[in-house]
Amino acid sequence: MVPKSFNLGGNGMSFVISPSTDFSEAFPGPFLGLFNASNIGLSSDHILAVELDIIQNFGFNDVNGSHVGIDVNTVISYESATATYFSDEEGRNKSLELTSGNRIQPLLSTAIDLSQILLDTMYVGFTAATGTVASDHYVLAWSFNRSGKAEKVDISKLPSLPPAPSPPRKENQKAELMIIVLVVAVAGLLTTVVGAVCIVRKKKYEEVYEDWEREYGPHRFSYKTLYKATKGFKDKELIGKGGFGKVYGGVLPSSNERIAVKRVSHDSKQGMKEFVTEIVSLGRLRHRNLVQLHGYCRRKGELLLVYDYVPNGRLDKILHSDMRPNLNWVQRFRILREVASGLLYLHEEWEQVVLHRDIKPGNILLDADLNGKLGDFGLARLYDHGSNPQTTKVVGTIGYMAPELLRTGKATTSTDVFAFGVFILELACGRRPMEQDGWIVDCVKRGAILDASDPRLEGSYEQANEDDSEIHTLTQQLGLP
Known part of the structure; x- marks a missing residue:
């Protein structure tokens, strides 16, 4: 890095691995041409960078004005250290000044999990950014390996740098120094403002992450x-x-x-x-x-x-609406079959037993073809086949909860099946559980069970007779007479 004057330049450069080559909206200066105020710090950026930074920005927690940092989706470094080189004569790392204008090879190493950063396709390259105070940046050699250790760079074969700029005249040094100090002060103020904006934006989207x-x-x-x-x-x-x-x-x-x-x-x-x-x-x-x-x-x-997203929304909104024609019996029977199939998968066919604990029309959604899908697993609990569920907390919706659940607080596959049975009644009679009360039982005692059917079905019970192959098949699959 060759500063334009007084060994003072800006702002640095980076080696970067990115899913895109479009940095047209990135900011210069302390952002190193990588980010802007709206996308810095996002996990969706998938950017890994090694920065060579020659300006200390306190808003970005820089360690000093000549450091190397490893950055993940932000210029607040994941790991950083003062720029150093290894002295063969002394057998140790020695600090170096990045703005010296000499050929340099800084060292920094850290272990980092790249699995959440790298995508299937990534680009590899360099970025650099200057502010009003400028520097020239040169990459004299680079070595990169996608797997394993990269080949060492032969320092003796590096090309020479272009001639250094002539020193400024003494009479101009004072005025130029004042301009530089003013520019640095303004840059520092802008960094602080941008940092504050980033903090406000970050607070807006702040999450709990452990x-x-x-x-x-x-x-x-x-x-x-x-x-x-x-x-x-x-x-x-x-x-x-x-x-x-x-x-x-x-x-x-x-x-x-x-x-x-x-x-x-x-x-x-x-x-x-x-x-x-x-x-x-x-x-x-x-x-x-x-x-x-x-x-x-x-x-x-x-x-x-x-x-x-399921386009036709919740079943209860359609079932209990005044729309005509409402769902006919064939459609309702098919929905019963589909929910029963999903419930069987949860209870017996998956690697663990899944208790849904809140089966009701409000948690059943209809796709574009009015097929039923059981959803909302916010109350679901899992346990291994052959073991007993440990949950003892009573959750669910009044009217769909089995008597033993209310008595013992223990949810089982049987309490899910009880809720499914209430759902069958609701789908057949068009009334919510709290509205059914003893009305269905009374219809059974009078031998007039069809009086309990939803009047909006308009005789579709009779239409769906034993000659209807689809209804007959569905009846057999559900094990009903």
């Missing part, structure tokens, strides 16, 4: 990503709400994938690690009749769960 969560990296969404996807969790993006939180529709900015984000209040001090472990495990469930859970985000006392 060391044990690093193993769940692919399942953790940044709050900023979800905030942008839902347009700031605006009310116009609200697609549902219930006793456990609100659900917002959104579009992931990186992939344009439609998602649903549920915001759930949770005590982050009690059992959060176990809770997140189960959420991540549930993200591995794969069944056509389950809404896919993609991951989570934690922010203060709030947990955000990210699901597939």
Whole structure:
């Protein structure tokens, strides 16, 4: 690095590994041509850089004005140290001045996990940035290896540097020095302002992140990503709400994938690690009749769960609306079959037993073809096949909870099946559990069970007779007479 004058230059350079070669919006100066105020510090940047920095910026925690740093998605270095070289004569590292204008090879080594940084395709190169105070930057040689140790650079074969600039005239030194001091002061002020802006922005998107969560990296969404996807969790993006939180529709900015984000209040001090472990495990469930859970985000006392977006929304909104024609019996029977299939997968076919603990029409979503998908696993719990569930906390929705659950507090596959049975009645009669009371029992006693059917079905019970092959097949699959 060759400063333009007085051994004072700016700002430095970096070796960088990046998913893109587009740095057109990056800031110069202390940002080294890598970032700007809006994208610095984002895990979605996937940028690894080794900086050679010749300006000490206190806002970026620089150790001094001549240092080497390893940066991950920000210019606040993951690891940094004073620039040094190894002296063969003395057998030790010696400090060096990056702005000396001499050929240099600084040393810095640290172990870092690249699995969360590097993508399948990355670009390798260099960036440099100067402010009003400028320097020339030269890469005389470089050695890089994608796997294993890079080949050593033969110092004796390095080309010579261009001639150094002539020293300034003495009469101009004082005025130039004053200008430089003023520029440095202004640059320092701008760095402080930009740093303050970054801190404010970071506070806005501040999350709870603990060391044990690093193993769940692919399942953790940044709050900023979800905030942008839902347009700031605006009310116009609200697609549902219930006793456990609100659900917002959104579009992931990186992939344009439609998602649903549920915001759930949770005590982050009690059992959060176990809770997140189960959420991540549930993200591995794969069944056509389950809404896919993609991951989570934690922010203060709030947990955000990210699901597939299902276009026709919650079943209860359609089932209990005044729309005509409503779902006919064939459609309702098919939804029963699909939810039953998903529940069988959870209880018997996956590697662990999954208790849903809140089966009801409000947690069943309909896709574009009105196929039923069981969703909302915010209350789900897992245990190994052949063992007993340990949960003793009563959760669920009144009207769908089995009597033994209320008595013992112990959820089992049987309590899930009880809730599914209530759901069958609700789908058949079109009434919520609290509205059914003893009315269905009375219809049974009178021998007039069809009087309990939803009047909006308009005879579709009779239309779906034994000659209807689809209904007959569905009946057999459900084990009904």
